[in-house]
Amino acid sequence: VIAAVVFLAVVVGVVYSIVRYRLRGSPATEPKQIFGSRKLEILWTIVPLFIMIGLFIVTVRAMVLIDAPQDSSRMPDLIITGHQWWWEARYPSGPYPTGIIATTELHIPSSRRLLARIESADVIHDFWAFELARKMDAVPGRPSYIWLEADTPGTYLGACSEFCGVQHAWMRFRVIAEPEADFEAWFSRQAQSPPEPSGIAAEGARLFRTKKCADCHAVAATDLSVKNGPSLAHLASREFLGGGISRNTPDAVALWLTNPQAAKPGNRMPDTPLDTGEVQALLVYLESLK
Amino acid sequence: MSDWLCAIDHKRVGVLYMLAALLFFLAGGMEAMVMRAQLAAPGLKLVTPQIYDQVFTMHGTTMIFLVAMPVLTGFGVYLTPLMIGANEMALPRLGALSFWLQFFGGLLLYFSFATGAAPDAGWFSYAPLTEKPFSPSTGLDYWALALMMIAGGTIGSAINLIVTVATERAPGMTMRLIPLFTWMTLVTSLMIVFALPALAASLVMLLSDRLLHARFFDAAQGGAPLLWQHYFWIFGHPEVYILVLPAFGMISEIIPVFSRKPIFGYPAMAVSTVAIAFLSYGVWVHHMFAVALGRNFLAVFAAASMLIAVPTGIKIFSWVATMWGGAIRFTTAMLFAVAFLLEFTIGGLSGIAFAAVPVDWQMTDTYFVVAHIHFVLFGGTVFALLAAVHYWFPKMSGRMLDEKLGRWSFWLIVVGFNTAFFVQHFLGFLGMPRRVYTYPNLPWYGALNVISTFGAGILVFGILLFCANLAMSVYFGSAAGDDPWNGWTLEWATASPPPPQNFAEIPQVRSRRPLWDLKHPEAPDWIHEQVGGQA
Numbered sequence: 001v002i003a004a005v006v007f008l009a010v011v012v013g014v015v016y017s018i019v020r021y022r023l024r025g026s027p028a029t030e031p032k033q034i035f036g037s038r039k040l041e042i043l044w045t046i047v048p049l050f051i052m053i054g055l056f057i058v059t060v061r062a063m064v065l066i067d068a069p070q071d072s073s074r075m076p077d078l079i080i081t082g083h084q085w086w087w088e089a090r091y092p093s094g095p096y097p098t099g100i101i102a103t104t105e106l107h108i109p110s111s112r113r114l115l116a117r118i119e120s121a122d123v124i125h126d127f128w129a130f131e132l133a134r135k136m137d138a139v140p141g142r143p144s145y146i147w148l149e150a151d152t153p154g155t156y157l158g159a160c161s162e163f164c165g166v167q168h169a170w171m172r173f174r175v176i177a178e179p180e181a182d183f184e185a186w187f188s189r190q191a192q193s194p195p196e197p198s199g200i201a202a203e204g205a206r207l208f209r210t211k212k213c214a215d216c217h218a219v220a221a222t223d224l225s226v227k228n229g230p231s232l233a234h235l236a237s238r239e240f241l242g243g244g245i246s247r248n249t250p251d252a253v254a255l256w257l258t259n260p261q262a263a264k265p266g267n268r269m270p271d272t273p274l275d276t277g278e279v280q281a282l283l284v285y286l287e288s289l290k
Numbered sequence: 291m292s293d294w295l296c297a298i299d300h301k302r303v304g305v306l307y308m309l310a311a312l313l314f315f316l317a318g319g320m321e322a323m324v325m326r327a328q329l330a331a332p333g334l335k336l337v338t339p340q341i342y343d344q345v346f347t348m349h350g351t352t353m354i355f356l357v358a359m360p361v362l363t364g365f366g367v368y369l370t371p372l373m374i375g376a377n378e379m380a381l382p383r384l385g386a387l388s389f390w391l392q393f394f395g396g397l398l399l400y401f402s403f404a405t406g407a408a409p410d411a412g413w414f415s416y417a418p419l420t421e422k423p424f425s426p427s428t429g430l431d432y433w434a435l436a437l438m439m440i441a442g443g444t445i446g447s448a449i450n451l452i453v454t455v456a457t458e459r460a461p462g463m464t465m466r467l468i469p470l471f472t473w474m475t476l477v478t479s480l481m482i483v484f485a486l487p488a489l490a491a492s493l494v495m496l497l498s499d500r501l502l503h504a505r506f507f508d509a510a511q512g513g514a515p516l517l518w519q520h521y522f523w524i525f526g527h528p529e530v531y532i533l534v535l536p537a538f539g540m541i542s543e544i545i546p547v548f549s550r551k552p553i554f555g556y557p558a559m560a561v562s563t564v565a566i567a568f569l570s571y572g573v574w575v576h577h578m579f580a581v582a583l584g585r586n587f588l589a590v591f592a593a594a595s596m597l598i599a600v601p602t603g604i605k606i607f608s609w610v611a612t613m614w615g616g617a618i619r620f621t622t623a624m625l626f627a628v629a630f631l632l633e634f635t636i637g638g639l640s641g642i643a644f645a646a647v648p649v650d651w652q653m654t655d656t657y658f659v660v661a662h663i664h665f666v667l668f669g670g671t672v673f674a675l676l677a678a679v680h681y682w683f684p685k686m687s688g689r690m691l692d693e694k695l696g697r698w699s700f701w702l703i704v705v706g707f708n709t710a711f712f713v714q715h716f717l718g719f720l721g722m723p724r725r726v727y728t729y730p731n732l733p734w735y736g737a738l739n740v741i742s743t744f745g746a747g748i749l750v751f752g753i754l755l756f757c758a759n760l761a762m763s764v765y766f767g768s769a770a771g772d773d774p775w776n777g778w779t780l781e782w783a784t785a786s787p788p789p790p791q792n793f794a795e796i797p798q799v800r801s802r803r804p805l806w807d808l809k810h811p812e813a814p815d816w817i818h819e820q821v822g823g824q825a
Contacts, residue, residue: 031617033813036555036608044607045558045600052596055646060589062648070582084424123419124515126580126655130721134651137581139516140418141509144582157732161655161723162580163412165419166339169726244730265339 068145077114082125082138085167100221103230110177113149129158150177166266172244190221204285236290298382307364318352326743332731342727343410350413356396362536366475372781375460380453388446395439402432409433417507417518434493448479462799474539485528492521523574531570537674548624549616554608562601579650595645622696626677633669658718664711688786689767695759702752709745778803
């Protein structure tokens with residue numbers, strides 16, 4: 001608003017000068033030569049200075065309100081880690097019976113202020129859920145903290161906001177805020193082990209291990225080991241794949257299996273030669289991870 | 291040809307700077323159009339993400355290091371001796387060396403395209419993304435080496451300008467009487483000498499990490515990724531003022547002449563320039579507000595960033611006051627100068643928003659920033675440059691630019707620029723991050739982006755028309771005469787184009803407007819100055 005007023009003042013000054021003092025006819029005489037005015041100059045130094053002092057006070061107050069303590073000894077409710085190019089959220093076992101990991105779609109209880117620790121596994125990312133929190137750079141080796149809070153239940157969009165390489169554009173995530181009871185239910189569903197695969201899915205589960213998929217991807221949310229790839233736990237229940245690059249359809253999952261570079265150019269997943277039957281078996285297995 | 295290749299005359303070197311900058315401007319403009327085409331609709335696949343990253347990196351690097359800095363240096367080198375009544379720069383050979391270093395630095399940077407791997411980490415290339423494991427191609431090595439050459443050349447020409455202003459002024463021209471463009475060129479040169487070494491140092495560290503397995507920025511091995519950001523922005527923020535202060539100087543010459551009044555508050559203009567220069571070294575962290583650096587630490591930099599608004603405001607109000615009560619002639623040069631006033635004010639005000647830390651915590655690294663920098667660097671620097679070209683072209687070539695074509699290009703550029711960039715503010719509010727090669731189909735995203743692309747298309751037509759005007763007027767323009775605008779500074783006292791030896795006789799200077807004194811012996815300026823400055 002202040003900016004609008006100042007801009008308006010400048011526009012009025014310019015437009016008035018343009019209209020009023022536009023040269024008409026031939027320049028018979030030069031206009032009165034004015035070199036300056038001490039009074040005016042002091043005025044337009046002092047007034048902006050006071051505006052800025054006011055703005056500074058408002059700024060510092062807002063900072064105190066928004067910012068989380070950076071030297072917190074308290075256990076965070078969430079540990080969010082940026083990877084090239086996906087987000088991982090760990091729910092430490094502290095407040096819960098067991099810890100779990102969620103990937104790119106994370107749930108939070110609404111109407112509660114959560115302390116989230118932001119980390120990076122590789123380069124600098126920036127965690128930005130713009131309706132829920134300030135943005136915070138994820139700097140490798142330098143964890144930082146934010147308050148994450150949703151006033152009303154709903155699905156909130158988020159994105160990486162610091163250029164982090166080829167797929168910076170598709171490092172999006174969603175935060176699903178739900179009432180406490182729904183959140184508890186979601187959490188205990190996540191904590192369950194995946195169903196025992198049978199039939200063709202069992203064949204897929206075997207391939208998942210022998211084709212080395214399991215080296216980088218976990219399949220249980222309670223598997224807290226550090227892996228290079230995103231966890232595939234409850235994959236079939238997600239709405240999007242690859243940080244938002246495509247909807248979660250069987251065709252899209254199959255593309256990741258047959259040609260990962262076509263699914264998301266530049267991503268770190270190696271090409272694994274698979275025949276059609278193997279792709280089908282893996283697909284059935286992954287679709288069983290609900 | 292060899293006349294030009296071996297030229298050490300400041301006017302020739304200055305023109306070389308400008309022509310090279312124009313060449314790179316067209317290259318950078320094409321890169322911008324590739325980006326706008328790719329972003330015209332959600333999910334387009336015109337270019338691969340790898341190519342897109344190279345293109346936006348090259349666009350930023352080109353426009354800042356190969357266009358804005360060289361063309362401003364070119365104007366400084368061309369005009370400074372003429373404005374202070376000197377026949378040559380103090381160190382002519384250094385001037386030529388500086389230009390060629392800069393030019394070959396640019397060619398080296400563009401050669402990376404031929405190797406198939408242009409740099410792709412953005413113009414501020416944050417570590418550790420730039421480290422070997424994350425950017426294995428040679429693009430960033432080209433980037434760092436080319437920028438070192440460019441930094442060397444820029445420092446050379448800055449030293450040359452400082453020495454020239456210090457030692458070559460005409461008799462009687464004290465520091466209180468030099469034209470404002472010279473003041474701002476001098477301050478800019480001093481800033482370059484203090485800011486560019488920080489860039490060079492960070493480039494040395496980056497190259498050591500990449501080629502010699504050093505570990506300045508590698509957190510896993512005890513390095514500090516944030517070190518790069520501190521070094522880069524200690525250079526990078528003064529750099530913004532390095533790009534905009536000479537533009538202020540141009541506007542401070544053009545508005546008075548076409549308003550037929552002296553600049554309002556010369557001392558305040560000069561002092562506010564120095565104030566901006568000092569403050570600009572204490573604000574770099576406002577580029578890093580999204581990093582958790584501690585609340586009190588950030589507050590100090592927020593305060594310093596807000597303070598810069600005060601001297602900048604003084605300038606804007608002084609320009610308006612100069613027009614107030616004048617007799618304004620709307621030549622194309624003056625049109626661009628007035629457009630500069632308005633566009634730059636928008637850019638300046640959106641800049642204050644970033645100084646307010648909580649706003650920055652939402653808006654930084656979004657399209658709001660993209661809009662802001664383009665209002666400052668295009669709406670500010672480029673508009674001032676276009677005003678300056680229309681103003682000084684007659685002096686440099688001896689021919690007038692076509693006013694009718696000039697007006698057409700003016701309106702195309704103004705309409706195109708505002709259409710392309712104003713809507714980007716709203717994209718920022720809607721949460722669109724910058725530096726993305728595509729975006730999901732969220733409400734308004736597609737519509738606003740296609741408007742922006744459409745505006746960029748209009749802008750291209752305006753720029754091409756301007757280039758056509760330049761090319762045609764060099765050959766077919768009407769003769770300009772020594773002083774087509776009824777100017778007041780010394781460059782209008784010699785022929786157009788000036789002879790190799792600028793002045794047959796070095797003029798004696800008694801006021802800030804030596805030619806006014808000459809034309810108005812009944813009321814010379816030095817009468818006021820003798821009785822104590824301001825009337």
